[in-house]
Amino acid sequence: xxxxxxxxxxxxxxxxxxxxxxxxxxxxxxxxxxxxxxxxxxxxxxxxxxxxxxxxxxxxxxxxxxxxxxxxxxxxxxxxxxxxxxxxxxxxxxxxxxxxxxxxxxxxxxxxxxxxxxxxxxxxxxxxxxxxxxxxxxxxxxxxxxxxxxxxxxxxxxxxxxxxxxxxxxxxxxxxxxxxxxxxxxxxxxxxxxxxxxxxxxxxxxxxxxxxxxxxxxxxxxxxxxxxxxxxxxxxxxxxxxxxxxxxxxxxxxxxxxxxxxxxxxxxxxxxxxxxxxxxxxxxxxxxxxxxxxxxxxxxxxxxxxxxxxxxxxxxxxxxxxxxxxxxxxxxxxxxxxxxxxxxxxxxxxxxxxxxxxxxxxxxxxxxxxxxxxxxxxxxxxxxxxxxxxxxxxxxxxxxxxxxxxxxxxxxxxxxxxxxxxxxxxxxxxxxxxxxxxxxxxxxxxxxxxxxxxxxxxxxxxxxxxxxxxxxxxxxxxxxxx
DNA sequence: ATGTTC
Numbered sequence: 132x133x134x135x136x137x138x139x140x141x142x143x144x145x146x147x148x149x150x151x152x153x154x155x156x157x158x159x160x161x162x163x164x165x166x167x168x169x170x171x172x173x174x175x176x177x178x179x180x181x182x183x184x185x186x187x188x189x190x191x192x193x194x195x196x197x198x199x200x201x202x203x204x205x206x207x208x209x210x211x212x213x214x215x216x217x218x219x220x221x222x223x224x225x226x227x228x229x230x231x232x233x234x235x236x237x238x239x240x241x242x243x244x245x246x247x248x249x250x251x252x253x254x255x256x257x258x259x260x261x262x263x264x265x266x267x268x269x270x271x272x273x274x275x276x277x278x279x280x281x282x283x284x285x286x287x288x289x290x291x292x293x294x295x296x297x298x299x300x301x302x303x304x305x306x307x308x309x310x311x312x313x314x315x316x317x318x319x320x321x322x323x324x325x326x327x328x329x330x331x332x333x334x335x336x337x338x339x340x341x342x343x344x345x346x347x348x349x350x351x352x353x354x355x356x357x358x359x360x361x362x363x364x365x366x367x368x369x370x371x372x373x374x375x376x377x378x379x380x381x382x383x384x385x386x387x388x389x390x391x392x393x394x395x396x397x398x399x400x401x402x403x404x405x406x407x408x409x410x411x412x413x414x415x416x417x418x419x420x421x422x423x424x425x426x427x428x429x430x431x432x433x434x435x436x437x438x439x440x441x442x443x444x445x446x447x448x449x450x451x452x453x454x455x456x457x458x459x460x461x462x463x464x465x466x467x468x469x470x471x472x473x474x475x476x477x478x479x480x481x482x483x484x485x486x487x488x489x490x491x492x493x494x495x496x497x498x499x500x501x502x503x504x505x506x507x508x509x510x511x512x513x514x515x516x517x518x519x520x521x522x523x524x525x526x527x528x529x530x531x532x533x534x535x536x537x538x539x540x541x542x543x544x545x546x547x548x549x550x551x552x553x554x555x556x557x558x559x560x561x562x563x564x565x566x567x568x569x570x571x572x573x574x575x576x577x578x579x580x581x582x583x584x585x586x587x588x589x590x591x592x593x594x595x596x597x598x599x600x601x602x603x604x605x606x607x608x609x610x611x612x613x
Numbered sequence: 614a615t616g617t618t619c
Contacts, residue, residue, distance in 0.1 A: 203614090228614040265616045323616080334614050375615045462614085544617095 135177050139168075145197070145596040149177070154397065155184040161195045162530075162596045164588060170541055171199045171206075179206040182397040186211070188218025188406070190471060190478060194530055196485050197592035198539030198584060202226065204400030207484030207540075210533045215466065215477035219394065219403035220411045222385060222418075224481040225464050227378045229418055230425035231336075231369035232303075232460040233508040235519065236433055237355075238440070239452030240362040242342040242608065248443060249340065249566050253609045255439040256338060260432055262331035262613040263570030265372075268431075272325045278313040280328065281373075284423030285458075288430035294455075298430065300497050301455040303487060306426040308465075311419035316373075317380045320417070323372035324424055329431035333570065333613040335578055336368040337510075338432070341517060341605035348602050351503045351521060355456050357603045364453075365517055365605070366432050367510050368613075369462065374421035381414040406479050415464070415479075422463055429458055456519070457506035461486045461536035469531050480531045488522035488534040488599045496522075507599050510537045511586040513567055513578055513612065514560050517605045518590050525597035534599040535590070538583035547582035548573060560610070569612035578612060 139161075140148045147168060149159030159180040163171060171177050176199045183205050184193035190212045199208030204223030213219055245252065261268055272280065280287045285299055285306025299305045313321070331338060343361040346352040357363070370377075385402040388410040389395070394403060404411040437453045440446065464481045471478075489496050489505040496505045507520040515538065526532050542550065556575045560567045569575040593599050 226614070231614070267616095332614075333617080336614080369614070372615065379615090 135181065136172055145592050149181060151184070155181060157184050157189050157192045159184050159193045159195065161199070162592060162598065163197045163199070164592050167197045167584065167588065167592065170584065171195065174201040176201050176206040176208070180209060182401060183209060183211050183224065185397050186213070186219055186221065186401065186403060187394065188214040190214055194533070196535040197589045198484065198535045198537055200539045200541070202483065204398055205483050208535065209483050210481065210485045210530055212469065212478035212480045212531050213406060215406065215479060218406050218479055220406040220414055220464060220479055221401055221403040221481060222378050222381045222414060223400045223402065224483050225378070225418060226462040226483050227375050228369040228462055229374035229377060230422035230460045231462040232425060232429065232458065233510050234366045234429045234433065234458035235456040235508050236364040236366070236436065237357060237454055237456050238362045238364070239450065241360045242362060245362060245444065249609045252340065252439065252443050253566055253568055253611060255443045256436065256611050257568065259435045259439045260329065260331055260338065262333070262611065264333045266330045267326035268329040270328050272328065274321060277321055277324050280427050281313050281316070281420035281423050282311050283307055284426040285430040288427045288434070293431050293434040298455045302426060302458040303460055306430065306458065308419040308422050310416065311423050312416040313420060315413045315416035316420055317376065320373050320376035320380060323376050327371040327373065328428055329435060330371060331368050331432065331613045332371050333574060336613040338611040339365045339607050340609040341365055341607050343603055344606045345604040346602070348600070351602050354500060354503050355506055355519060355602060356454065357456070357519065363605055364436050365510055366429050368428060368432065370421040370425035371428065373424050377417045377421045381417060384410055385414070418464060422460060426458070457508060459486050459508055467531065478531070482533055484536045484539065485533045486536045487532055488520065488526045489532045490522045490524045490527045507534055509535065509586065509590060512538050512580055512583040513607065513610050514563055514565055514580040515586050518601060519603040520590070520593070520599035521602050523597055523599055526599060530598055534593045538586040538589060540582060541584045542582040544577040547577050547579055550581065551576040551579050565607050566609040567612065574612050
């Protein structure tokens with residue numbers, strides 16, 4: 132680890148390069164402050180950035196965002212693009228929670244409108260939205276319906292009456308990765324998906340009632356429908372057991388494919404397959420199915436949020452004005468076109484704990500946001516701020532249109548539980564004016580604010596590095612933890 | 614993240 136530190140070359144205030152050597156096919160690039168660099172070195176995430184740089188077909192560099200930390204095989208906070216002809220696809224570089232992501236909902240409400248009703252609102256959300264490990268939803272899908280969900284994504288939910296077509300235009304890829312073939316899913320993955328739609332899950336997944344406390348760019352804030360004092364709701368969840376099973380299934384299959392295609396990687400957890408192979412494309416299909424399931428899940432949960440708010444506050448739909456600002460994935464692999472040496476190239480962009488941040492005028496940014504750029508949603512952790520950013524040209528040029536995804540852990544779950552022994556995290560948050568409830572007591576401890584890096588610093592680094600710009604900052608009023 | 618070690 133110390134020897135890696137000695138080799139780092141500083142290229143800018145927030146940019147360090149790990150020069151290419153030995154088996155590395157490309158250099159590594161870290162977007163970090165000095166303090167965040169120390170953290171990345173301390174948990175060996177920098178070694179994982181180097182490991183990723185060894186993979187076949189990786190193009191230009193192996194990237195790390197400021198919230199980088201140790202993950203399965205590839206670092207969380209890592210970004211890498213692989214040539215669509217000669218590259219590989221890497222389940223460990225997407226992660227177990229495929230399309231873990233965040234959605235921001237805005238309302239017509241101001242904080243003063245709901246302050247006295249927060250406790251009952253939070254109780255209502257717990258009643259409506261199942262949370263915690265292994266939780267199951269109201270719907271029990273038939274296999275045929277599950278196949279529709281994974282093929283159609285959020286559009287399936289809208290077709291069934293959960294939300295409106297306007298919601299879809301405010302979701303990455305309109306809430307559906309095309310060409311998701313349910314045949315790529317194992318029986319077990321299908322079974323796990325049948326009962327878990329419209330559930331929040333556990334770990335760092337949460338649902339939060341927030342207040343917009345600062346707008347950094349008034350005109351873009353208006354385009355996103357945000358104003359100071361406004362109530363927003365943030366939903367952070369993913370593809371639940373279905374996505375987990377997809378990752379598990381294909382890690383096993385890729386172990387065999389590695390021998391068949393004579394691939395070798397520095398860490399078995401980086402098991403991969405040529406992206407153009409049968410196995411590689413099967414994984415890509417299954418990953419799309421899981422991603423679509425997650426888009427549908429966040430869409431269903433939004434509907435339940437609206438239902439709860441209207442019931443508890445006695446409002447009609449137009450009074451509440453619940454609308455999707457945006458919905459983005461931060462664990463996903465996408466086939467995208469980017470300029471490499473001035474030429475457009477098809478690349479499989481892996482973002483693991485990293486968020487797409489496309490600039491203004493990009494055709495994949497929704498029409499109504501195209502003049503300003505894609506909204507980027509950065510969830511903080513309980514008791515800390517969340518942000519809305521916007522994508523930039525510099526992100527397009529340097530990071531395949533990517534930025535950070537959140538605070539990023541600094542303590543392991545185990546360590547957080549140890550440190551918080553004898554303390555009540557709920558009471559500590561209450562003293563800060565934040566109402567917090569969790570499906571389990573240990574869940575709250577694992578996710579305590581001190582277990583995470585400083586989200587304000589992470590966001591300051593991506594802004595300082597030019598990878599995105601701050602538009603708004605929100606603070607939590609009430610938190611529902613899985 | 615995860616029917617948290619099928």
